[in-house]
Amino acid sequence: MIYIEAVLSGDKEAFNELVRRYKRKVFAITTRFTLNSCELDDICQEAFIRAYTNLNKYRADAPFEHWLIKITINCCYDALRKQKRRTDNVALDDVEQPVDGFATIPISDKDDSYRELYAALDKLSVKDKMIIILLELEEKSVREVAQLTGWSETNVKVRAFRARMKLRGYLGDKNEKQKT
Helix, strand or coil: CHHHHHHHCCCCCHHHHHHHHHHHHHHHHHHCCCCCHHHHHHHHHHHHHHHHHCHHHCCCCCCHHHHHHHHHHHHHHHHHHHHHHCCCCCCHHHCCCCCCCCCCCCCECCECHHHHHHHHHHHCCHHHHHHHHHHHHCCCCHHHHHHHHCCCHHHHHHHHHHHHHHHHHHHHHHHHHHHC
16 A cells, blocks of 8 residues: 555655545544543544554555454454553543444433443443454454454354353343342
8 A cells, every 4th residue: 555655665754545435433442432521532543553663564465444453343442441441430420421423332411221231331341341342333244353353263153152151141130130
């Protein structure tokens, strides 16, 4: 790609074109992992910083977009791990909806099903949450998830099965409590 070669040759402004071309894709993926607008911006920025600093490691045997998506997924994974370590979790009522029409998961006071889903997802481990988001919300194939995470396809399938069972349990517990 012309812009990658230009950046590697020292033209730092050429990277702006790559950001312009791929920012919507990076933003869309990141919205699946967080709904907090400040965190969303930080993760997107981190993904592009990592891409820029590691551009010399990009091998042109796969499309640049795939390489950038893998970096974005890794940034989201890192953010999820940090979030799990924090004790001052933000209440779900305080979550902001992303702006600029990029939001892929609408959250409103009228529809609590998304809030329930995200509350249940937050109870999962980071790896389980990652699997569910990639397979179910991003609609990636098992093979694609394996490539993005570096896990074997068998590992992805087993993790997905276990994560779905846990998620069903969390959502089922919520439904059982509402019935009584």
